[in-house]
Amino acid sequence: xxxxxxxxxxxxxxxxxxxxxxxxxxxxxxxxxxxxxxxxxxxxxxxxxxxxxxxxxxxxxxxxxxxxxxxxxxxxxxxxxxxxxxxxxxxxxxxxxxxxxxxxxxxxxxxxxxxxxxxxxxxxxxxxxxxxxxxxxxxxxxxxxxxxxxxxxxxxxxxxxxxxxxxxxxxxxxxxxxxxxxxxxxxxxxxxxxxxxxxxxxxxxxxxxxxxxxxxxxxxxxxxxxxxxxxxxxxxxxxxxxxxxxxxxxxxxxxxxxxxxxxxxxxxxxxxxxxxxxxxxxxxxxxxxxxxxxxxxxxxxxxxxxxxxxxxxxxxxxxxxxxxxxxx
Amino acid sequence: xxxxxxxxxxxxxxxxxxxxxxxxxxxxxxxxxxxxxxxxxxxxxxxxxxxxxxxxxxxxxxxxxxxxxxxxxxxxxxxxxxxxxxxxxxxxxxxxxxxxxxxxxxxxxxxxxxxxxxxxxxxxxxxxxxxxxxxxxxxxxxxxxxxxxxxxxxxxxxxxxxxxxxxxxxxxxxxxxxxxxxxxxxxxxxxxxxxxxxxxxxxxxxxxxxxxxxxxxxxxxxxxxxxxxxxxxxxxxxxxxxxxxxxxxxxxx
Ligand SMILES: Cc1cc2nc3c(=O)[nH]c(=O)nc-3n(C[C@H](O)[C@H](O)[C@H](O)COP(=O)(O)OP(=O)(O)OC[C@H]3O[C@@H](n4cnc5c(N)ncnc54)[C@H](O)[C@@H]3O)c2cc1C
Ligand SMILES: Nc1ncnc2c1ncn2[C@@H]1O[C@H](COP(=O)(O)O)[C@@H](O)[C@H]1O
Numbered sequence: 001x002x003x004x005x006x007x008x009x010x011x012x013x014x015x016x017x018x019x020x021x022x023x024x025x026x027x028x029x030x031x032x033x034x035x036x037x038x039x040x041x042x043x044x045x046x047x048x049x050x051x052x053x054x055x056x057x058x059x060x061x062x063x064x065x066x067x068x069x070x071x072x073x074x075x076x077x078x079x080x081x082x083x084x085x086x087x088x089x090x091x092x093x094x095x096x097x098x099x100x101x102x103x104x105x106x107x108x109x110x111x112x113x114x115x116x117x118x119x120x121x122x123x124x125x126x127x128x129x130x131x132x133x134x135x136x137x138x139x140x141x142x143x144x145x146x147x148x149x150x151x152x153x154x155x156x157x158x159x160x161x162x163x164x165x166x167x168x169x170x171x172x173x174x175x176x177x178x179x180x181x182x183x184x185x186x187x188x189x190x191x192x193x194x195x196x197x198x199x200x201x202x203x204x205x206x207x208x209x210x211x212x213x214x215x216x217x218x219x220x221x222x223x224x225x226x227x228x229x230x231x232x233x234x235x236x237x238x239x240x241x242x243x244x245x246x247x248x249x250x251x252x253x254x255x256x257x258x259x260x261x262x263x264x265x266x267x268x269x270x271x272x273x274x275x276x277x278x279x280x281x282x283x284x285x286x287x288x289x290x291x292x293x294x295x296x297x298x299x300x301x302x303x304x305x306x307x308x309x310x311x312x313x314x315x316x317x318x319x320x321x322x323x324x325x326x327x328x
Numbered sequence: 329x330x331x332x333x334x335x336x337x338x339x340x341x342x343x344x345x346x347x348x349x350x351x352x353x354x355x356x357x358x359x360x361x362x363x364x365x366x367x368x369x370x371x372x373x374x375x376x377x378x379x380x381x382x383x384x385x386x387x388x389x390x391x392x393x394x395x396x397x398x399x400x401x402x403x404x405x406x407x408x409x410x411x412x413x414x415x416x417x418x419x420x421x422x423x424x425x426x427x428x429x430x431x432x433x434x435x436x437x438x439x440x441x442x443x444x445x446x447x448x449x450x451x452x453x454x455x456x457x458x459x460x461x462x463x464x465x466x467x468x469x470x471x472x473x474x475x476x477x478x479x480x481x482x483x484x485x486x487x488x489x490x491x492x493x494x495x496x497x498x499x500x501x502x503x504x505x506x507x508x509x510x511x512x513x514x515x516x517x518x519x520x521x522x523x524x525x526x527x528x529x530x531x532x533x534x535x536x537x538x539x540x541x542x543x544x545x546x547x548x549x550x551x552x553x554x555x556x557x558x559x560x561x562x563x564x565x566x567x568x569x570x571x572x573x574x575x576x577x578x579x580x581x
Contacts, residue, residue, distance in 0.1 A: 075461075076470060100491045104473045107426070107458035111465035116425050116543040119456045136551065137424075137454050138347045142356070144424070145547040153543075185470040185504075189486070190497035200492040206580075250476065250510055251490055256343055256452070257367050257510050265580040276343050282551070286578045288570070294559070301554050303578065304570055308563040316567045324571060324581060 001151075002035025004093045007082060008054055008062075009101055010043045013071075015050060018097040018203070020057045020164035022157055025124055026095050027058025032126030033092055036060040039171065040085055042078060044071030048175060055171030057164055062171040065178035075104050076186050081178040083112035091152045093131055095124075098156035099202065110154040117154040118146050120260065122161040122283060139256040139279030159202065160262045161283065194251060199235040201252055206230050206265045209237030209254055209281070213270020213291065213310055217247035222314045223269060229322040230265075237261070237281075239271045255280035270310045273298025290314070331480060331502075332387045332442040333376040335410070336433060336459070337369040338422075339394055339401040340452040354545045355421075365401055368448025370515035372508040376446055377409050377516070379480060387411040389442065393432055393536060394422055406526035407518035413529070416536035424454045425541035430462035432536050437467060443503040444485060449474050464505035472498050476511040 006026035008019035019039070026037040039059035041051045048064035055062065063085060069077055086094050086109065094109065096102035098120040110117035122143075123134035131153055133146045194200070201207055208227045210220065220236075227234045238248040240255055254261055256276040266284035271277060273289070273296055281287070282301055289302035290313050299305045306313055341347055342362040349356050365373070373390070380386035390405040392398045393416040402413035416436055422429055437445060447460030464471030472478075472487040476495075479486045485504050489496045500506075518526075560566045560573065575581040 075473075079465070100474065103457050104461065107461040108465045108471075110427055110458070111430065111462040114427070116427050116541075117456070117458050117462075118424075118543060119458055132546070135455075138341065138356075139343060139452070139455070140551060141347050142349070143549045143551050144545045145549070146424070147544050147546045149542040149544060185501035186472070187499045188496060189499050191494055192497075193494040198493070203492055251495075253510070265574070265578075279343075282554070286574070286580050287554075287557070288574070299557065299559065302557045303555070304573055305557060305559045306561060306563070306566045306570055307559055308566065312564045313567060316564045317570070320567055320571045321581065324575065 001090055001092060002030060002033035003089065003091050004030040004033065004035060004037050004095065005086060005091045006037060006039045006059065007094065007096045007102070008039045008041045009097055009099060010041060010047055013043055013047050015041060015054065017164070018099060018159050019054065020166070021159065021162045022095050022097050023054050023057040023059050024164045025157055025162050029093060029124055029126055029131065033131070035092065038063060040082065042070045042081055042178065044068055048173060052170045052173045055169045056166040059171040062173050064173055064175045066175065067178050067180060069180045070178065072188055073101055074184060074186055074188060075108060076184050077180055079105050079108035079112060080181045082109045084179060086113050086152060093153045093155060096156040098158050102156050106154055106156045113152065115152045115154050116148065116150065117156070119156045120158050121155050122158050124155060124157065136283070139276065140282050158260070158262055160205065160264070199233060201235045201237045201254060201261050202259050204233055204235030204261070205263050206234040207237045207261060207263045208234060208267045208269065209239065209271060210242060210269050211239040211271030212241040214242070220247070226267070226314060226318045226321070229318045229325065231325060239277050268298050268302065269314065271298055272296050273301065331383065331444060332389070333379060334437065334440065334442045334445045335369065335372050335376050335388060335390050336445065336447050337373065337390050337392050337401060337405055338366045338451045339363050339392065339398045340366045343367065343452060349548045354548060363400070365404055366448050366452040368450060368508055368510070371510055371513065372446040372448050373405055373408060373410065374513045374515045375478070375508055375511065378513065383480070389414065391416065391433065391436065393418060393429055399531070402531060403526055404518070406529045406531065407523045408516060409522060411529060413531045415533045417533055418536055418538045422538065423541035424456065424545055425543040426456045426458040427462055428539040428541055430459050430466060432538050433459070434463050434466040436536070437463065444480065445505045447505065447507040449507045449509045460505055460507035469503050469505050470500040471505040471507070472500055473507040474509045475506050476509055478506055
């Protein structure tokens with residue numbers, strides 16, 4: 001009792017940094033419950049090579065399932081293997097990252113092990129011996145405090161909403177042989193990557209988002225320059241008006257019918273700040289708005305605002321930030 | 329290829345509505361709230377219409393789980409073009425425990441023949457993003473989530489999924505479950521003719537059992553107010569001060 005399982009996501013054979021956050025939360029919660037944190041790593045050959053490093057973030061045990069069939073993300077297979085691991089031990093909670101992969105897997109695992117699921121949680125704690133979570137609802141207009149009536153509870157954690165806390169330690173790696181379901185009715189037939197080297201908004205630590213105030217797709221070079229000046233980990237985002245106009249792809253849309261993001265730094269450039277846009281980005285750590293209209297609602301959530309024309313402000317902002325980063 | 333399709337839709341507050349709760353309550357105050365078909369469910373509906381139209385035949389049936397008031401949601405879908413509707417009527421209201429909802433929907437779907445069931449990727453109220461894949465898992469059917477478009481072929485459905493870093497194409501064997509994110513289509517407006525025709529379409533009401541929620545809302549709160557922001561200045565002159573604040577005060581550069 002009291003043990004918590006962290007599902008550590010991997011991509012191209014490497015454990016993703018978001019897994020460090022999930023393990024950190026698992027360790028904190030397990031401590032409160034009087035148990036220990038385990039991590040689960042699944043993938044193809046060699047995925048377990050660095051698995052012990054999850055011990056740094058508090059995983060006492062790292063269970064590693066290496067199997068060619070787990071190399072690509074076929075959700076039916078991954079869900080079945082995870083469910084088997086969950087069922088093999090008395091876990092109080094199972095934590096996923098609320099990434100595209102985690103949001104796809106968590107409900108399947110919850111259904112397989114017959115456990116309720118709280119998605120996209122932004123706070124998780126143990127209170128009076130019970131697990132309690134907080135999750136935004138109604139597009140972030142309300143926060144719901146959630147109690148779990150049964151164990152295990154399945155939870156997915158909003159990326160970037162929790163930190164990763166490391167201290168030198170190493171987890172005990174326990175390899176196991178996953179049972180791969182033989183009848184699979186899902187086949188991944190193709191993958192088309194977005195622009196090479198581009199960071200997805202849902203993974204980015206810094207986001208530069210453009211709105212209708214950018215006036216047209218042809219002006220996106222200005223936002224790309226700012227993104228490049230801000231360095232790796234920076235993604236481009238967009239408002240729905242921009243996506244509807246066909247200036248940018250839907251994969252970049254932030255908001256209620258786009259992605260929910262919580263980066264360290266969010267630039268809203270020429271975006272008015274409609275409620276549906278705010279729904280996707282209001283939990284960002286620091287928000288900067290640039291808009292020529294001093295009454296634009298975006299200023300009510302922005303930490304810092306500049307009232308001005310984006311076409312004047314952006315080039316200067318890019319060069320100042322580039323200069324700052326060049327200084328080191 | 330033509331086939332019959334089910335679309336699961338949910339009645340949710342309009343995204344523009346201010347949602348409030350009465351003091352200490354665990355539920356929102358529905359007073360003055362306008363309700364709509366959840367936005368992603370609209371995409372799913374439109375995708376279903378286009379699929380049956382392209383196939384030349386095939387019926388679209390909408391299903392919702394909820395109270396009597398959800399009849400209104402079904403009528404909207406019928407007016408837009410759905411052929412039939414089913415209300416799984418529950419006493420009280422549906423909860424945030426998506427697995428309880430999924431079990432009730434799955435029990436109904438098990439009795440039906442439609443080879444393709446569509447969901448919205450997430451409902452506009454609870455934002456749980458779970459009911460579709462849960463239903464698929466309970467039924468033992470393959471599922472693709474966050475799909476922007478799909479094509480039905482003999483015995484399979486080919487889906488484009490929006491994932492981190494690109495677009496994934498997956499093929500599922502039918503019968504299958506697909507959850508829709510925003511694709512290239514908006515739900516058509518109901519025509520006057522559609523609204524009139526809707527009155528004659530089959531609308532079935534069945535009493536349903538909803539398992540007790542194992543995930544409970546203990547309290548609702550408004551999100552923490554963001555600390556009062558400030559306008560650093562006007563125009564390009566304000567840029568150096570902004571950059572200084574981002575570096576020294578916010579520590580984000
Ligand atoms: C069901 C539903 C779901 C929705 N989902 C989303 C969603 O997921 N994401 C989303 O973003 N929206 C969503 N919307 C749409 C939303 O309501 C707004 O229409 C949209 O966010 C507006 O985009 P915008 O801010 O780019 O455009 P606008 O509202 O037109 O704002 C443009 C801004 O640019 C400023 N501007 C113009 N020129 C300049 C200049 N030269 N310099 C500086 N500033 C300038 C203007 O002052 C204005 O504030 C949704 C709507 C509905 C009904
Ligand atoms: N009460 C319900 N009745 C019918 N469909 C529902 C209901 N709740 C959720 N759904 C479907 O499941 C999708 C995802 O909901 P959720 O997992 O709650 O975010 C919705 O977009 C609907 O398609």
